[in-house]
Amino acid sequence: MMDHFNLRLENLREKSGYTKKEVSKMLGFSANVYGAYERGERRPSLETCCKLADLYNVSLDYLLRGKEYKKEETQTEESRLLEVVNLFRGKGFEEPYILQLEKWEKLSREDLQELTNHFNWVVYKAEQEISE
Missing domain, CATH: 1.10.260.40 (lambda repressor-like DNA-binding domains)
Incomplete structure (x- = not known):
């Protein structure tokens, strides 16, 4: 146990x-x-x-x-967000800018799409570095 x-x-x-x-x-x-x-x-x-x-x-x-008890195998949206917050904190970002809700409320749909595209590109780049 x-x-x-x-x-x-x-x-x-x-x-x-x-x-x-x-x-x-x-x-x-x-x-x-x-x-x-x-x-x-x-x-x-x-x-x-x-x-x-x-x-x-x-x-x-x-x-x-070492694991959370879950009635269902799927994670809730809230638990996934908490994992993201913990990931930031684990890497030394106690109050990362990206988690400031008041900043997100100012963004348009296009802004959010641009951020999504950039995030996808950064992840792709990181995966390429790992495979090299």
């Missing part, structure tokens, strides 16, 4: 910009407790898992199993 749990913890901590000691302190542990979770030497209690999920703003399903 908790395969790669320690790696998820490490990844979430790094994405959040915390040190192991900072997380231990935030959770009220001694300095090395959280590090033992990341090394796989200790397993947190359910209460601690809930605190970790809240700290990293993820579900318990994701924290424990």
Whole structure:
């Protein structure tokens, strides 16, 4: 059930910009407790898992199993948008310009088509670089 749990913890901590000691302190542990979770030497209690999920703003399903529980196999539009936001944040863009709704409201249909075309071109270019 908790395969790669320690790696998820490490990844979430790094994405959040915390040190192991900072997380231990935030959770009220001694300095090395959280590090033992990341090394796989200790397993947190359910209460601690809930605190970790809240700290990293993820579900318990994701924290424990590495995937979200879904009644349906298809993702909702909202969950796909959240993945895009998390992708930006994971690459260091906390408040990317592209996610500012007030800017999008000013654009015409033609502007949006132009952005779509440009995005498709950038993706194509990136795929070409990968295949080289």
